[in-house]
Amino acid sequence: MKKIYFVIFAALTLAACTGDLDQLPHTGTESVGGDVYSTPEGYKMALAKLYASYVIVGQEQGGGNADISSNNGHDFLRCLFNLQENATDEVACTWLSGDKVEGLTYMSWDANDPWVSDTYYRLYYTIALCNEFLRHAADGSISGFSSSGQSDIRAYRAEARFLRALAYSYVLDLFGKGPFVDETMGVGTYIPECYSNKQLFEYIEGELKAISEGGMPNRAAQEYGRAPEAAAWTLLAKLYLNAEVYGAGARYTDCIAYCKRVANAGYSLEPDYSKLFNADNHKRTNEIIFPFVVDAVNTVTWGATTFIVCGQCSDYGTQTASDYGVTAPWGMFRVRGELPALFGDAAASPDSRCKFYTDGQSQWFTKAIDDQTQGYFGEKYSNLSDDGAASSNTGSSGADIDFPLMRLADVYLMQAEAVLRGGSGSSRPEAVGLINQLRQRAYGSEKGNIIDSQLTLDMILDERARELYWECCRRTDLVRFGKFAGGNYIWQWKGGVLDGRATDSKYNVYPIPAPELSANPNLTNENY
Numbered sequence: 001m002k003k004i005y006f007v008i009f010a011a012l013t014l015a016a017c018t019g020d021l022d023q024l025p026h027t028g029t030e031s032v033g034g035d036v037y038s039t040p041e042g043y044k045m046a047l048a049k050l051y052a053s054y055v056i057v058g059q060e061q062g063g064g065n066a067d068i069s070s071n072n073g074h075d076f077l078r079c080l081f082n083l084q085e086n087a088t089d090e091v092a093c094t095w096l097s098g099d100k101v102e103g104l105t106y107m108s109w110d111a112n113d114p115w116v117s118d119t120y121y122r123l124y125y126t127i128a129l130c131n132e133f134l135r136h137a138a139d140g141s142i143s144g145f146s147s148s149g150q151s152d153i154r155a156y157r158a159e160a161r162f163l164r165a166l167a168y169s170y171v172l173d174l175f176g177k178g179p180f181v182d183e184t185m186g187v188g189t190y191i192p193e194c195y196s197n198k199q200l201f202e203y204i205e206g207e208l209k210a211i212s213e214g215g216m217p218n219r220a221a222q223e224y225g226r227a228p229e230a231a232a233w234t235l236l237a238k239l240y241l242n243a244e245v246y247g248a249g250a251r252y253t254d255c256i257a258y259c260k261r262v263a264n265a266g267y268s269l270e271p272d273y274s275k276l277f278n279a280d281n282h283k284r285t286n287e288i289i290f291p292f293v294v295d296a297v298n299t300v301t302w303g304a305t306t307f308i309v310c311g312q313c314s315d316y317g318t319q320t321a322s323d324y325g326v327t328a329p330w331g332m333f334r335v336r337g338e339l340p341a342l343f344g345d346a347a348a349s350p351d352s353r354c355k356f357y358t359d360g361q362s363q364w365f366t367k368a369i370d371d372q373t374q375g376y377f378g379e380k381y382s383n384l385s386d387d388g389a390a391s392s393n394t395g396s397s398g399a400d401i402d403f404p405l406m407r408l409a410d411v412y413l414m415q416a417e418a419v420l421r422g423g424s425g426s427s428r429p430e431a432v433g434l435i436n437q438l439r440q441r442a443y444g445s446e447k448g449n450i451i452d453s454q455l456t457l458d459m460i461l462d463e464r465a466r467e468l469y470w471e472c473c474r475r476t477d478l479v480r481f482g483k484f485a486g487g488n489y490i491w492q493w494k495g496g497v498l499d500g501r502a503t504d505s506k507y508n509v510y511p512i513p514a515p516e517l518s519a520n521p522n523l524t525n526e527n528y
Contacts, residue, residue: 040145050129051293055294056075056299068122072114072118074115076126080170081470082104083475083510087109087475090470092333092369092370100113107496108495109507109511110528111511121513123170126167127181131183132183137160138183159216165235173242176509179195180193193522194524208232217229224282230261231289231406237259240254240255252419256415274352275386277381278386279383279384281404286408289407296397297392304398307332308399309324309326309401313331314329314377327393333378334375334377334378335375335469337375346376350443350444352441352443353466356379357379360373363376380470382401412437413438416434420456420460428452435450436450461483484507485504485505487503490502
């Protein structure tokens with residue numbers, strides 16, 4: 001069992017947002033305000049709740065005593081996986097109607113889609129928590145503490161700003177715009193302004209640059225599970241890589257600069273790719289820059305990585321769930337054929353990242369997408385520890401796999417792509433070298449190396465899929481390459497037909513949930 005970075009604060013809940021995004025999270029009889037924020041230790045517990053808001057949905061095992069009322073009541077990470085993976089060529093869902101994912105699976109969602117709504121409300125719940133924390137962490141509010149206590153709380157304040165910027169970055173990426181509220185706006189009922197994509201971009205950029213310049217600890221000084229300064233740099237690099245999509249112009253030179261800051265901060269690639277996704281992956285701080293911490297005792301959830309590892313395992317065929325530390329396979333999803341095709345013959349690929357269960361499965365679909373015999377099952381995530389023992393019982397408790405939200409391999413890929421898109425500060429030979437570091441790990445030798453003539457944007461997109469599949473970035477990548485909505489890239493069952501078809505460009509962003517449009521006249525959905 002891993003050591004948990006700090007105790008989860010189990011007090012705050014919030015009603016459904018519907019326009020009142022500035023509201024104080026309210027609790028029934030639990031203590032808030034002065035009680036929680038009466039000591040520096042209380043601030044640390046409150047900070048833990050901000051982190052936990054990304055992976056759990058309530059104060060009891062499996063989501064009981066829920067934080068908010070929403071359509072499905074699932075945690076943010078499960079929502080993010082569905083929006084970023086299920087809508088792409090990387091996932092084929094089995095439990096379509098039961099999990100309400102027909103809209104995502106067939107790229108036909110609307111403003112009433114339950115997963116779109118859950119994602120939106122989870123993000124604004126986290127933003128509300130961060131705003132409340134920051135109201136209580138202002139200099140005037142902490143002046144009565146010791147100098148060391150004030151110093152600690154100022155560091156927590158930078159982390160809260162990072163977590164809020166992270167939430168707003170997902171609002172920007174997934175919805176293209178959204179209501180804006182921060183800690184300066186007080187508590188009360190009013191109608192928030194809608195920020196455009198460019199406004200959100202500029203706000204997030206400003207926050208991350210401010211807190212990463214001396215406000216956040218470096219990786220050596222930070223507790224595991226909490227964001228170091230390199231997490232802010234990585235999020236800035238992602239922001240700049242996608243800046244053109246976000247209406248902020250080409251920022252590829254800035255992307256390269258921040259990628260290099262991360263690479264020069266002492267990180268290194270983990271030699272064994274598979275260990276980045278097992279139950280001992282909290283030991284991979286050499287490569288994992290910032291994880292969402294998931295623990296089978298303290299943050300038990302049926303979402304997050306429990307959903308991923310149980311969902312990838314077949315519940316009917318010859319795949320043995322215990323090989324992945326799972327006692328309750330769900331068989332919820334497989335991969336569409338286009339993903340394993342990137343590895344050639346998936347059953348014989350020398351690429352160690354090619355982790356698919358193929359026995360008894362056909363790679364391509366000839367029948368309905370929810371036919372479990374069609375599509376390979378996954379093997380990327382494992383609830384086994386380094387010594388091969390099951391870390392937890394996912395039949396009665398959650399998985400023990402942290403989700404590697406940011407890692408060095410992605411930074412290398414971002415830098416290489418930014419070079420090809422015209423950014424300065426790096427070079428094609430350096431980009432080839434970064435890609436080959438990843439491929440040498442994957443192949444165990446130089447036999448998978450590329451040469452300069454092979455370094456193209458299409459190659460980068462394919463390499464991102466090979467390296468980062470099921471890490472919640474595929475939709476964003478396809479949008480950036482102009483291959484998500486529309487007809488530039490077709491995959492099976494895209495648009496709801498077996499052979500796939502072009503879809504409306506409106507699907508490049510998700511709609512703001514319909515109830516929010518009624519509650520806030522500043523919000524609109526173009527084309528939905």
